[in-house]
Amino acid sequence: MRILGLDYGDRRIGVALSDAFGWTAQGMETIERKQEGDDIRRIGQLVKENDVEAIVVGLPKNMNGTIGPRGEICIEFAETLKRTLSLPVHMWDERLTTVAATRTLLEADVSRRKRKAVVDKMAAALLLQNYLDSRGK
Numbered sequence: 375m376r377i378l379g380l381d382y383g384d385r386r387i388g389v390a391l392s393d394a395f396g397w398t399a400q401g402m403e404t405i406e407r408k409q410e411g412d413d414i415r416r417i418g419q420l421v422k423e424n425d426v427e428a429i430v431v432g433l434p435k436n437m438n439g440t441i442g443p444r445g446e447i448c449i450e451f452a453e454t455l456k457r458t459l460s461l462p463v464h465m466w467d468e469r470l471t472t473v474a475a476t477r478t479l480l481e482a483d484v485s486r487r488k489r490k491a492v493v494d495k496m497a498a499a500l501l502l503q504n505y506l507d508s509r510g511k
Contacts, residue, residue, distance in 0.1 A: 379502025388494030390502040399502035401495035432468030471497040
């Protein structure tokens, strides 16, 4: 059972995919959000191409655990995916995944330009891996 992980942002969506067993997550791509609806269509293509059975969307909670305006936007996006793709869509707390991804890339001495290209899909891989790990417990 493959699961797609999405780190939803205003300009880009980081995408990660689990292995067939649902054990590990790998960063897949970054979807540039240029025209309305293109992102949903691309996610639909990825679902079909990879036999995805569920989607995990990162939920950016405030540090005190509340859901702010950004979180509300992500919930709305998840609902749109659920209606459009007819798949289970799970929300997962993504606090600090982008920070962790950026820190890892900085420690690896990746240039600013290259970091920008991979940080979103790396954040998606981190949130998906956290979700996968939680299911095994």
